[in-house]
Amino acid sequence: MRRTGLSVAPLESLIEAMAGAVVDAQARIEQSQVAHLGEYFDENNRPKSVVIRMPSMQSGSQDGDEDLYRAPLLPLVPTTSLRIKDVEICFDAELGAFVDSADTDGDGEPPTTRSRWAFRAKGRKRSVALDTLARRGDGGPGKVHVTLRVEGVEPPDGVARLSNHLAMTQGVFQTFRPGD
Template structure:
């Protein structure tokens, strides 16, 4: 039997979820950079529209500049919940003293910033993650991960608002000019 402490397995799974969320956030920041040029200026599109200026003729056109970022939805993703199912056999109970290096019953970790470190011996249970089940393959783990769209952060909302306020007509084009 290959014994794995239950806490270690749960910590590893929780760490994987945290890492997955970090990667989602990194991808979203990288995507945000697509809306800026190499000098960090907002990319924009110039649109030719019939002029609405006073005194303009029917053929006059306004050149309207619109930054791209406010034109697209900026919904972000985050992990909503995770469901992890696996089959394992319970193994023997053991205490921390059975696995620490110096035998004093205290796990080999540094004391936390706030000074909390329990000196009590903790009981753990070992799991056999290689246990065979008739209804599933060896070492089968079922993971269900759901993501949800969330509103943009305050910073992205402010940036988008500011860029939207900078858009507008910057030149009127008259035929023959």
């Protein structure tokens, strides 16, 4: 007995949607990392820093003299980036009929102009329909199980160079004697 109101989609559309979701997830990770990097700079894009008081090691310093040492925050913290390592998607679905379709731009119209970067096979395509609401053998509705693993990677070259440059700008900026 067939149910009405089935959720039927071509297999290719389902795979494209899942791949698009993974690409979007990686883009959100990257946007979050850029926003996090922005926390190390003030509203005028100057690096935030911490000032540390240390016993002076300058030539001619006396006992009790102190140096004010400024260190930008970015080189002081680890800057590990994340990226999606792999994705595993499992789902239960019932195969439907083969469907022939003409090559279109997605709105039912034949393709007009395409970027030279875009690739699509021209002509008629054959696809298989899926019922993603199919019942599993145990009587429950079809389910999707997604496993997404991320891994830490070295920071991009630009972040590493920026961090190194900021590290070179740190140092003593004032020496003073007690009572000054």
